[in-house]
Amino acid sequence: MKLKIKRFIAFIIDIFIVSIISEALSNVSFINIYKDQYIETYGEYQEIYDEFSNENITLEEYNNKVIYYNYELSKLSIISNSIFIIIFIAYFVGANCLYEGQTLGKKLMNIKIVNENNKKVSAWIYLLRTILITGISGTFLLIISVLIFKEDLFYTLSYIICLLQYISQLIIGISIIVNKNGKGLHDWICKTKVIELN
Numbered sequence: 001m002k003l004k005i006k007r008f009i010a011f012i013i014d015i016f017i018v019s020i021i022s023e024a025l026s027n028v029s030f031i032n033i034y035k036d037q038y039i040e041t042y043g044e045y046q047e048i049y050d051e052f053s054n055e056n057i058t059l060e061e062y063n064n065k066v067i068y069y070n071y072e073l074s075k076l077s078i079i080s081n082s083i084f085i086i087i088f089i090a091y092f093v094g095a096n097c098l099y100e101g102q103t104l105g106k107k108l109m110n111i112k113i114v115n116e117n118n119k120k121v122s123a124w125i126y127l128l129r130t131i132l133i134t135g136i137s138g139t140f141l142l143i144i145s146v147l148i149f150k151e152d153l154f155y156t157l158s159y160i161i162c163l164l165q166y167i168s169q170l171i172i173g174i175s176i177i178v179n180k181n182g183k184g185l186h187d188w189i190c191k192t193k194v195i196e197l198n
Contacts, residue, residue: 003111003182003194003195003196004176004177004182006109006110006111006196007109007111007176007182007194008176009105009108009109010103010105010106010108010109010111011105011133012105013104013105013108013109014091014092014103014104014105014106015134017091017104017105018087018088018091018092021087021091022080022083022084022087022088025083025087026079026080026083026084031079031083032079032080032083033079034076034077034078034079034080035080037076038073038076038077038080041069041072041073041076042073044069045065045066045069045073048062048065048066048069049062067151067152067155068151070151070154070155070158071146071151071154071155074142074146074154074158075146078143078146078147081139081142081143082143084136084139085136085139085140088130088134088136089127089130089136091103092126092129092130092134093123093126093127093130096113096121096126097123097126100112100120101113101114101120101121106194110196110197111194111195111196111197112194112195112197113126113129113192113193113194114192114193114194114195115191115192115193116191116192116193118195121190121192125190125191125192128186128189128190129186129187129190129192132168132172132185132186132189132190133169133172133184133186135165135168135169137165138161138162138164138165141157141161142158142161142162145157145158145161146158171185172184172185172186175188181193182194
């Protein structure tokens with residue numbers, strides 16, 4: 001199996017694991033104290049969407065309400081987004097440090113991360129790789145933005161942050177595919193590579 005395919009499968013496995021853990025913790029009421037309020041607010045948003053779909057409200061009314069609900073849901077997501085960031089860092093940095101360049105996905109695919117000289121990678125480099133490849137920087141910026149800015153400005157910023165996050169992850173994915181050696185942009189920045197083990 002090609003290294004690029006192994007990398008992709010390993011990443012999907014790792015994202016699945018981290019997403020399950022993050023989601024499970026976010027659904028524990030005493031950890032995520034906003035869980036019930038989020039569900040209730042999301043239900044209200046869904047009603048507004050249904051009203052718009054059934055043409056009971058105008059596009060302008062819908063857009064005004066979407067800005068409000070986007071802001072409220074983002075505020076109520078602060079704890080779950082923080083859990084997401086913590087679990088991603090703990091998993092991707094912790095597992096790679098503990099197993100010398102391997103997460104569970106990489107172990108299953110028999111690949112590992114090394115530096116350009118085939119040596120061990122530092123925890124700081126694993127952290128930088130995690131920030132670049134997982135998009136947690138965008139989630140962090142959304143948390144900060146919702147705490148600082150008002151509804152209208154936050155709505156615009158959240159759109160820009162999500163767009164930039166999508167573009168950066170797309171560039172990383174494309175760079176892995178198009179480079180003959182399978183190095184992604186994050187590998188070039190961090191001076192790392194992924195190798196197959198015998």
